[in-house]
Amino acid sequence: MKKKILTAMMTIMAMSAAILGGCGDSGKDVYTIGISQFAVHGSLDNCREGFLAGLAEEGFVEGENLKVDYVNAQADTGTSAMTADNFVTKKVDLICAIATPAAMTAYNSTMDTDIPVIYTAVSDPVEAGLANADGTPVGNITGTSDALAVDAQLQMIREILPDAKKIGIIYTTSEANSISTVAAYEEAAGNYGFEIVTTGVTSLSEVPLAAADMVKKVDCITNLTDNTVVTALQSVLEEAGKANIPVFGSEVEQVKAGCVASMGLEYFELGRQTGKMAAMVLRGEAKASEMEYEIITEPSLYVNYAAAEKLGLELPRRYATDAYQSFEEIIVE
Amino acid sequence: MALILSVLEQGMIYGILALGVYITYKILDFPDLTVDGSFPFGAALTVRLITMGLPPVVTLPAAFLGGALAGACTGLIHVKLKVRDLLSGIIMMTALYTINLWVAGAGYVAIFNQDTIFENGVVNGVFPGAAGRVKTAAVIFLITLLSKLLLDWYMSTKSGLLLRAVGDNDTIVTSLGVDKGLVKIVGLSIANGLVSLGGCIYAQQQRSFEISIGTGAVVIGLASVIMGTSLFRKVTAPRVTSSVVIGSVLYKGCVALAMFAGIDANAIKLITAVLFLIILVISMDRRKNPGGGLT
Amino acid sequence: MRKSSFSMWKGMTMLELKGIWKNYNPGSVNELCLFQDFNLTVRDGEFVSVVGSNGSGKTSLLNIICGSIEIDRGQILADGTDIGRQKDFLRQRRIGRVYQDPSKGTCSGMTILENMSLADNKGKPYNLGRGVNKAKAGRYREMLRPLNLGLEDKMNVSVGSLSGGQRQALALLMATMTPVDFLILDEHTAALDPRTAETIMGLTDRIVGEKRVTTIMVTHNLRYAVEYGNRLIMMHEGKAILDKSGEEKARVNAEEIMGIFNRISVECGN
Numbered sequence: 001m002k003k004k005i006l007t008a009m010m011t012i013m014a015m016s017a018a019i020l021g022g023c024g025d026s027g028k029d030v031y032t033i034g035i036s037q038f039a040v041h042g043s044l045d046n047c048r049e050g051f052l053a054g055l056a057e058e059g060f061v062e063g064e065n066l067k068v069d070y071v072n073a074q075a076d077t078g079t080s081a082m083t084a085d086n087f088v089t090k091k092v093d094l095i096c097a098i099a100t101p102a103a104m105t106a107y108n109s110t111m112d113t114d115i116p117v118i119y120t121a122v123s124d125p126v127e128a129g130l131a132n133a134d135g136t137p138v139g140n141i142t143g144t145s146d147a148l149a150v151d152a153q154l155q156m157i158r159e160i161l162p163d164a165k166k167i168g169i170i171y172t173t174s175e176a177n178s179i180s181t182v183a184a185y186e187e188a189a190g191n192y193g194f195e196i197v198t199t200g201v202t203s204l205s206e207v208p209l210a211a212a213d214m215v216k217k218v219d220c221i222t223n224l225t226d227n228t229v230v231t232a233l234q235s236v237l238e239e240a241g242k243a244n245i246p247v248f249g250s251e252v253e254q255v256k257a258g259c260v261a262s263m264g265l266e267y268f269e270l271g272r273q274t275g276k277m278a279a280m281v282l283r284g285e286a287k288a289s290e291m292e293y294e295i296i297t298e299p300s301l302y303v304n305y306a307a308a309e310k311l312g313l314e315l316p317r318r319y320a321t322d323a324y325q326s327f328e329e330i331i332v333e
Numbered sequence: 334m335a336l337i338l339s340v341l342e343q344g345m346i347y348g349i350l351a352l353g354v355y356i357t358y359k360i361l362d363f364p365d366l367t368v369d370g371s372f373p374f375g376a377a378l379t380v381r382l383i384t385m386g387l388p389p390v391v392t393l394p395a396a397f398l399g400g401a402l403a404g405a406c407t408g409l410i411h412v413k414l415k416v417r418d419l420l421s422g423i424i425m426m427t428a429l430y431t432i433n434l435w436v437a438g439a440g441y442v443a444i445f446n447q448d449t450i451f452e453n454g455v456v457n458g459v460f461p462g463a464a465g466r467v468k469t470a471a472v473i474f475l476i477t478l479l480s481k482l483l484l485d486w487y488m489s490t491k492s493g494l495l496l497r498a499v500g501d502n503d504t505i506v507t508s509l510g511v512d513k514g515l516v517k518i519v520g521l522s523i524a525n526g527l528v529s530l531g532g533c534i535y536a537q538q539q540r541s542f543e544i545s546i547g548t549g550a551v552v553i554g555l556a557s558v559i560m561g562t563s564l565f566r567k568v569t570a571p572r573v574t575s576s577v578v579i580g581s582v583l584y585k586g587c588v589a590l591a592m593f594a595g596i597d598a599n600a601i602k603l604i605t606a607v608l609f610l611i612i613l614v615i616s617m618d619r620r621k622n623p624g625g626g627l628t
Numbered sequence: 629m630r631k632s633s634f635s636m637w638k639g640m641t642m643l644e645l646k647g648i649w650k651n652y653n654p655g656s657v658n659e660l661c662l663f664q665d666f667n668l669t670v671r672d673g674e675f676v677s678v679v680g681s682n683g684s685g686k687t688s689l690l691n692i693i694c695g696s697i698e699i700d701r702g703q704i705l706a707d708g709t710d711i712g713r714q715k716d717f718l719r720q721r722r723i724g725r726v727y728q729d730p731s732k733g734t735c736s737g738m739t740i741l742e743n744m745s746l747a748d749n750k751g752k753p754y755n756l757g758r759g760v761n762k763a764k765a766g767r768y769r770e771m772l773r774p775l776n777l778g779l780e781d782k783m784n785v786s787v788g789s790l791s792g793g794q795r796q797a798l799a800l801l802m803a804t805m806t807p808v809d810f811l812i813l814d815e816h817t818a819a820l821d822p823r824t825a826e827t828i829m830g831l832t833d834r835i836v837g838e839k840r841v842t843t844i845m846v847t848h849n850l851r852y853a854v855e856y857g858n859r860l861i862m863m864h865e866g867k868a869i870l871d872k873s874g875e876e877k878a879r880v881n882a883e884e885i886m887g888i889f890n891r892i893s894v895e896c897g898n
Contacts, residue, residue, distance in 0.1 A: 129443020
């Protein structure tokens, strides 16, 4: 009985896919997509480039069979909403939304249409109301999350510092992403034998003070993608240097600037992974409404040998081959 | 079509905000930056109330009252603690940032699947099927019209007349035996109540709250007021509020046009600023000429 | 008709300033002790003209009475009640004031009708009732007609477009529309051309005479000080150095006052 139902369902699905494919996109010569990026930001730009690269690898090449309409909302939700409405008016084949507010406005604008939305750089799709708790989409929308790989990072710190007990985190109390990431760290820390010590700040000027106090209490510091703290990264590194404790980063730029290592996100990779999802949707192989959102499967390891040497730290030997990218000097821009 | 509707919807929502800015900027002559905080405050209150399961209609008066309270705080800081007008607004705007996070519970909150003032049994019953496309615009139009009419009515009352007097010449308000500080507080309350109401509708139209939606709200409000009042210069009393709303729709229209024309998004803000300056200079709507006609 | 509309008039109140001290910028190099134990009694229905050089304290005197300036010590008694610590706006419910600057007594962005409606409501709550009562427009027009300035035909014209003289006449009318205990005139003709100033002075005299309101007028014009009112005070360095009323006042002439005025001016090196 069950088998029969299953067969029937599969037949229906195959038929609908064929119908959709037939009347829909697969016959098109040129596809049009709209990219709605929320703000000008290094990581988000990398994401967009990765996205286009991912599409290109799947045969959708900009300028050949792909027309790309790119709008940057300059961190204005009103413009972001209008961008999405504009794409709906133009009846694009797909909208790529980069960063949470862009994804939310895109979903809102396409709700009554059949335009699929593929998002990226959304830290928490569930909290943003774009996915159900089990990862399935709430509508014709899916994509990738840039949630930090908390477990991988903790594992890496344990590997580098076998005797460390306390990890310090400085974060801005108004940044929602930071708050949820801190919670994730606190939850996972026990599994690796760590205790998390946190200090909240509200402005840039408080970071050096918080860092000076923090280094006395902990064995190392790990960073989030917290905008305020990252801006004041040099003062954190300086205080940590005085106390001779390492600072771990959360993305490549931080490692380049003097953090010892990070299991971080490569936003280009994230974008590429998203581009491949978009390609599947464009080809009609899958529907955004049926794809679970993805997180980056393999976080990338970044190491800075110069920073490690300054602290007299020895990094595991396999890092020489495992690292996605390694630096021999500290580059402060 | 979707874009035109979008311009109308956003234009009218920001039109309500612009009515508030009109009160502070044009009537009270008070550069009120509270707006950047009270607009998202209305939105934060709204998503909180809606996720609590309250009927969406409740959010409208709640947001107005919440915004009015915020405006009153700015007024109290300015009047009672004698802090300069600009700084009072900045203080309140800063405080509201944190308050907004508390109220909403997070930097962004989605209400995609909840009932809103646009998405409920009654509205869907009135606009069945294909008419549903315009229901959002229709509901916004209704609320904006109502806000405008209520404001027009208020401005024609004794209290409203006094509000106009305090911005025009606050000495006379004292001469009339009224505490001019109190009148300013009332004005700021009404203004920020309207701004917050705008935020409330915006959150429901976007079906989400985002902490940064207030950034630049005061600029959009000012641009709308100045565009509206300069383009329809010879207009008085009740019709000036209409011009302000129209100004807001035009402003949003310009942004959409620039975007549709494919102007580099990075340049839009600069173009907006230049456009703003040109309109300002042409209309000669700078400071009021002090003293005015001593002959 | 005119009389009956003021039948509720309380009018005629005594004003006493007792032991007034006022120190500007205390503790700084710019410290200026303007009033030291200053005393003045203005009797019921008196029309006092106050003259004096710049910085003699005549405008400060008005500001002290109206509460625009706080006093350091002393009492201000209105019919025996001390109002010296009352907030300015509360005090001004019983005071009508006209300023030198015509734009201070009216709202330039509002029409004559709106301005008069506002003034007409003084002393009553400014609530959500109708701001402009069209039914009263006729009465306002009748009040404007005797001014002979043509204002009665400009009820819906914005006050900002009126001339200074027209605005000052309106301000004077507005300041005395509702019953007030004191009328304070702060060089209210100084910004006007001589002919308009004459008109406004004539109007002032008529209103004060009709309403018999206790009036204090500060003026730069010695002739007006001599011609109008029934008491003349000359201020110098925070003191009333000359105070003539009744018969004495009636006998003084402009030349005599001018002589005294010039003498004190020379003394302080002006």
